Amino acid sequence: MEETAPRKGTVTQRAIERITAMIREGELEPGERLPTERELAARLGISRSSMREAIRALTALGVVEARHGSGIYVTRLEAGDLLETFGVVADLSRGPRLVELLEVRRVLESTATALAAARITPERLAEVGKHLAAMNATDDPEEILAHDLAFHREIAAAAGNATMAAILEGLSSRTFRARVWRGYQEEGAFARTRREHAAIHRALAARDPEAARAAAATHVDAVEEWLRGRLRD
């Protein structure tokens, strides 16, 4: 009698669990190449189609990466790889949930900025300063936005917590900024944003974590409050 049969769920679901288990147990290392689809399918006793679905699911989760003609590879499994999906949340969120996301961002961003104030290197601080200057030197919203994102990204990186940085990155996803940021800036918040960015930069330069935390919190809170007000319509 065959000893194989865990009969719960779809075969694809089982395949997903088997592969993640192999990775979790260290049987597969980050960056390592998996067996071929055909072999994996045979090994688990399922069809190639079902195995492909399993692999597609893991690809979507950022656990695995398929390279056409070459093979399937485990990603580096770093925060950035796995948390890319976080952007999907922001993309599909509307209404009150956008406020919740901003609340999370406020908490994490202010913490990251405080950490950065304590740890940032002069080189990176200069980089932050560059984005600040570039932001103030143009009127093109697209360019401003690009430097705005880079400004915060640089700070998050300086905080030294890649996981936190990856989450914050997800909270600035394309749709999110299109839906929130654009509306916010259209109401003439440029000047305010500039002041707040300057305050953050000042706190970083002064290596003052608490000032940095407060400045970042205020910065996000401004958007948060604007959005709250807008949702009341």
Next chain:
Amino acid sequence: MEETAPRKGTVTQRAIERITAMIREGELEPGERLPTERELAARLGISRSSMREAIRALTALGVVEARHGSGIYVTRLEAGDLLETFGVVADLSRGPRLVELLEVRRVLESTATALAAARITPERLAEVGKHLAAMNATDDPEEILAHDLAFHREIAAAAGNATMAAILEGLSSRTFRARVWRGYQEEGAFARTRREHAAIHRALAARDPEAARAAAATHVDAVEEWLRGRLRD
């Protein structure tokens, strides 16, 4: 000449984007049923196999849910649905990244606990108290862990930010607690944990947000420090 062809990426990838776009643009509402696989495939001009892979990917992301024999449905798109994948991150993280995750948890958990102190209802506070008592009334690690999780889950729910609660939930995933919590408690941290939980409960009962924040931060920090020390080996 056909006007269809965006020739970038795999057809499956395009299908994923098309479907998420339909949801994002409100063409598909949360909970609504999608067309059948066969029809979706025909509509996008791809094979059913490829469409199934797209749907499987979206299922993994918690965007969509397939019910055998019935159809494919958009999930409610609430934080819990979309952030279930967050557990995968915790599951596959090792070494230094576990510390980063705890750092994120400390930040969010302390904030959530502070919010809860201001907002918690008497009923829910009683519930929290129950889990605290249950935790202290047994020596079975499994039972303790279950009430420990419920304790924090109840608090997170009381904070009123479902997104935050969902992230915290992911940070307590099965593997995570097996890998970290177990080792921590084995070193006789029970007494300490009890004291910290009691302090959190006291702060909640006193409706003192700042005390609650500090107590929660201390609580997580204890685990964090233990793990840091352990990683030095």
Next chain:
DNA sequence: CGGCCCTTAGTGGTCGGACCACTCTCGTCG
């Protein structure tokens, strides 16, 4: 007449096989 059961159409789940597109290696040729 009302309620239960069974049929049945329709859905997602699985399978196998065929072929295409791409990558990488290795042996050949200049």
Next chain:
DNA sequence: CGACGAGAGTGGTCCGACCACTAAGGGCCG
């Protein structure tokens, strides 16, 4: 010795068949 080209191997796509399950409808029985 180097460029390059053929071939084997890989993921990507498609097709068509069948299975497992759901839900709704119609007919039977009480």
